[in-house]
Amino acid sequence: MTDQDSARRTDHDSPWKDALDSYFEEFLRLLFPSIHGEVDWSRGYSAMDKELQQITADASSGRRHADKLIKVYARDGGETWVLVHVEVQGEPEDGFAQRMYTYQYRLRDRYGVDVVSLAVLADTSPGFRPERFRYARWGCELSFVFPMTKLIDWEARWADLEVSENVFALVVMAQIKAKRLDDGEERQRAKVGLIRLLYERGYSRAEIQRLFHIIDWMIQLPRGLERGFLEVVYAIEEEKRMPYINTAERLGMEKGLEQGMEKGLEQGHHLGVADTLRKQIALKFGELPTWADERLSQASDEQLDEWVVKILSAESLEALLGNH
Template sequence: MTAQDTDRPTDHDSPWKEALEHYFQEFTQLLFPAIHGEVDWSRGYNPMDKELQQITADANTGRRHADKLIQVYARDGSETWVLIHVEVQGEPEEGFAQRMYTYQYRLRDRYEVDVVSLAVLADTRESFRPSAFQYARWGCKLSFTFPMAKLIDWEARWADLEASDNIFALVVMAQIKAKRIKDGATRKDVKIALVRLLYERGYSREQIVQLFRIIDWMIQLPRALEAGFVQAVYALQEEKKMPYVNTIERVEREKALQQGLEQGLGQGRQLEARRILQRQLRKRFGDLPDWVSEQLEAADVDQLEAWSDEILFAESLDTLFRH
């Protein structure tokens, strides 16, 4: 595998990007097994992020969530680029199939290589299952189809995920629970259960740290429940004799920041609260529109902190700010 290790992704990335870069082979094996069988994995794979950015930089195609471009080699020796769109927003996107087509033809036109587009839908709307883009007028017709995986279909096969030896099964489980469960206490219990699975599967230290970071980012908890989660992880690490994940370091940094906010006065405290909320919003929803920035500038500290508490359960920016 030639994907390079990375630190925790930036606010403009997502846990899906990290998971796909580290575990692309396992991803295809679990969600697209027919395609997995066509790839010569002995030759590795390479992320093509710069190439993807070049064709999406000026594309008026809405918010991008976790698009990845990966170079692989087919079993017949030919080079193929695999374009993956991961749809993770709370509400399905009307123009999703067209965006799939736009990226497909731009890559094909610019680089003259075969491009295989894959869609992963992490929303919870049962009826949203785009797998084609087509139009026809006056005898001119276009039809573009692409393989699609709907994650909530795995809810009926949850036992298969729990028993799977595929490392990507944990990513799918975490994403499903992150979208389905809104109650904070239940989220904490589910998160602890997934971390326990992580320790019980015999993964390497590096894999445990990487997967913990992905799960920790996907299933976020209200601040009031973080301490209980941390204690549970420490108890689990003691039980398994695997002190791999230094969660307390992260929590202590957040605690110190919160104490600093509480001790701060006036404008300094407000600026810090706004900076933290902006970071949370970008991590959850991507680039912020101007109307959101205007609301952040006008809000006082109490309102900013209230939004920070509610961000985990908001399906969209509209839900958080306008309702």
């Protein structure tokens, strides 16, 4: 793994944030087509990350959500900020709709602009479909409605995703597979299938590399299957005559795997894997409690590999590591 990849995996951004930074127009065109049609794309768009941080600074950090704020221009000439909430946790959240409303009114109150809030739900609970925040008391009533899309609804339209010319279809497929599959070998087959699609669609070298990293981040594999995955990727590249993961990058990824193995053998457990898990847990569930840190330190190689795969679909820290 290259230094750049390591940095991407350990910072506070998720692959969804990378995907939205690179493919915001494609994201709207696929998941919110009616809104896509209202935007004047000829005027471009820009991220408003600092503005979003200012109104979410005091929000609870117990969960991580891939929230993005983008400034676009409407076809009628007006300026609009699009607030995108991506719910990527493994379980529904009771306060999700209220958080949507809180961010909405804070942005509008602070900056005085129209804000369109969009919810993307990547969990696998069919009944969790928040589209409204409402409260009423003594004749005072408020109702806040927001557009929502549920990614698992695309499972019934999987064939459409496979043939879609929209690059964001690959992101949606990768997220669904990451949530649905716990078995390492099944995840490897799904990941290889998506990577093969990259090379079959005629994308540019830069496009393939960018999407490769997003898919690689989303669908993580047990360490023991990583080398086999890379070998299949190299075979696809040779077949397509598209060596887009360059030699230095290949060697860097393989060297990282080899060093991880050596380090694990020398010290009795996978310190590198345990460290990665600590960072993933902090991103998803918040600060690592003492009992969980001790459990990671005492875990076997096989247990660490299992947790690396299961963390993407785990509903809680206790469900991932077991009750303490």
